[in-house]
Amino acid sequence: MSSVKTLQEKINYDKTFDCVQCGYCLPACPTYETMERETHSPRGRINLVKMVAEGKAAIEDLQEPIEKCLGCMACTTVCPTDVQYGEILEGAKEVIEDNQVKSKTQQKTEQFLFESFFPSKGWMDTLGNATWLYQKTGVQKIARSFHLTKVAPMNLDQFEKVLPDLPSPKERKRRAKRFIRKRPATAKVAFFTGCVMDSMFFDTNQNTIELLLRSGTEVVLPEQQTCCGALHAHSGKIDQSRELAKENIKAFEEEQVDYIVNNAGGCGARLIEYHHLFEEGTEWYERAKQFVAKVKDITEVLAELDQINYTKPVEKTVTYQPSCHMSNVQKVKQPPRQLMDKIPGLTLKELDRPDFCCGSAGIYNILNYEDSMDVLDVKMKDVCSTQPEGIVTTNPGCLLQMKLGIEREGASEDMEAVHLVDLLAQAGPVGKWE
Ligand code: SF4
Ligand code: SF4
Structure with a gap:
């Protein structure tokens, strides 16, 4: 689908005209506040996208301002003309990604992370189990006391400090995939476990299942589900994000459920926009719409059922x-x-x-x-x-x-x-x- 699009289509040039340059979004934008530059505001970024589409600026000029956008969408909540900033941002990221020259090592690293690591349940379990080993065998204590964590690249030592305690591999393996009730259920729910969420926040996922069960629902964890594709989309890898969307749509279609529940705001935002990845009127668009109609955050379901x-x-x-x-x-x-x-x-x-x-x-x-x-x-x-x-x-x-x-x-x-x-x-x- 993306290969036949022109640069202007890909970058959503037509949508940039909805911006009337009023500047109401500036006070809402965190990067405008901290970086104090027009190019790092929503209005500035939209203008840059327009200029690239018109050939008045190079794609390289767009790269830094777009990479520094948080994608928080605070700008969209105050925009009087309802500019579709999310679509403009995603288009810009895709164009930047297509245009980037990468070293072989970078290509291989990205290929591993995006194609093998995040979408694989096996890799995610391995990450969780390795972190558990690190925490439980005393390696963490030694690494911390000798300040060995400081050698970790990309400030990962800071994140290491705040990781939750993880469950043992045995506990991880023991989790059931289906929770059937003896009594009539209040609703049938499919739980989207997430990739990193299930790896590093397994206990929160367990608590989510528990709260759903206490709300009287029947819960299923579709085995073929995979990463939501949010990280791929944030990195401009829209084709890969679309493929993951298809896998998830297929996996959840196999279960006749009332809700598809998630407990991670970032994943939920991607799941609820799956239809944007497909052309209107196509079979996948319709299937995505049906999927999206069932997507709910756990808090919506708990508040709606109100059983606890x-x-x-x-x-x-x-x-x-x-x-x-x-x-x-x-x-x-x-x-x-x-x-x-x-x-x-x-x-x-x-x-x-x-x-x-x-x-x-x-x-x-x-x-x-x-x-x-x-x-x-x-x-x-x-x-x-x-x-x-x-x-x-x-x-x-x-x-x-x-x-x-x-x-x-x-x-x-x-x-x-x-x-x-x-x-x-x-x-x-x-x-x-x-
Ligand atoms: S609030 Fe909306 S219309 Fe106004 S400058 Fe920002 S994006 Fe453009
Ligand atoms: S998504 Fe957030 S960081 Fe990006 S332009 Fe909008 S308000 Fe600013």
């Missing part, structure tokens, strides 16, 4: 850092707050600017570490002003980033970051689910 009594008090003051992709793309805003409201003892203090990105943005914080930390520092100022004991979030990337933020503030004694699913599991429920 959260009985264990959590006496804490927390603030809520919404995942940008969950609130700005999936438009899921209230369900997480409704659920927190049900936890006895919990006090929620809202941030001044909840829609301001935390700087995680997929793997932005790995690829653009310093820029990401500048955004995080702005976020943490807002967080600290609420004096919370906890930061609640709904996306694995945001969770690690908030943990990093707490470390940077030197506040790990007073504050912790938690996924909402884990908090809900902590607050109950109790009893059998059959």
Whole structure:
């Protein structure tokens, strides 16, 4: 599909005309705030895309401003003319990717990561199991005491500090794929486990299944599911993202379910836009539309079914850092707050600017570490002003980033970051689910 498109079509030139240059998006854009450059604002980026399409600027001029965009979509929430910035951004990334000259090593690394590593359940399990070994055999302790983690490239030592404790390979293997009820179910749910989510946040996935079961649903984990393709799309690899979408659509079609549930804002945002990957009127477009109609974040399903009594008090003051992709793309805003409201003892203090990105943005914080930390520092100022004991979030990337933020503030004694699913599991429920 992409090979027959012209540069102007690929880069979504026609959509750039929806921008009337009003500048309302500038105060909402984190990179405009931290970098203070018009080219690093939504309006500036759209203008650059237009200039490239008209041959007035080179694709190379577009590369840095686009790479430094978080893709948080905060700009789209304030735009009076509803500019489809997401599509413009994705098109620009694809054009940059097509135009890039890469070394053989870079090509091979990317090929391994995007074609073999992320989409493979085997590799993801290996990553989880290797991290468990690292944590449990004492290697982690030795590496930390001799500061060996510092030799890790791309600031990975910072992320190593905030990884959750992982379950044993045995526990990972033991998980059932199907949870059938004896009594009639409130709904039938297929759970999208995610790639990194299932590897590094396995316990949160377990808690998700548990909460779904306590809500009276029947749960299935389709075996053929794969990575959602978000990381591929963020890197301009749209064809690969489309192939993964097809695999997931096929895998979930095999189950007749009411909902396709995920617990990671970033994955959910990709799943809910699968139809954008296909041409309208084609068979895949229709299949993608049917898939998308069932996609829900876990908080939407829990709030809608409303079957759980959260009985264990959590006496804490927390603030809520919404995942940008969950609130700005999936438009899921209230369900997480409704659920927190049900936890006895919990006090929620809202941030001044909840829609301001935390700087995680997929793997932005790995690829653009310093820029990401500048955004995080702005976020943490807002967080600290609420004096919370906890930061609640709904996306694995945001969770690690908030943990990093707490470390940077030197506040790990007073504050912790938690996924909402884990908090809900902590607050109950109790009893059998059959
Ligand atoms: S708010 Fe919308 S129309 Fe206004 S400058 Fe930003 S993108 Fe363009
Ligand atoms: S997606 Fe976020 S970082 Fe990118 S232009 Fe929009 S507001 Fe700025």
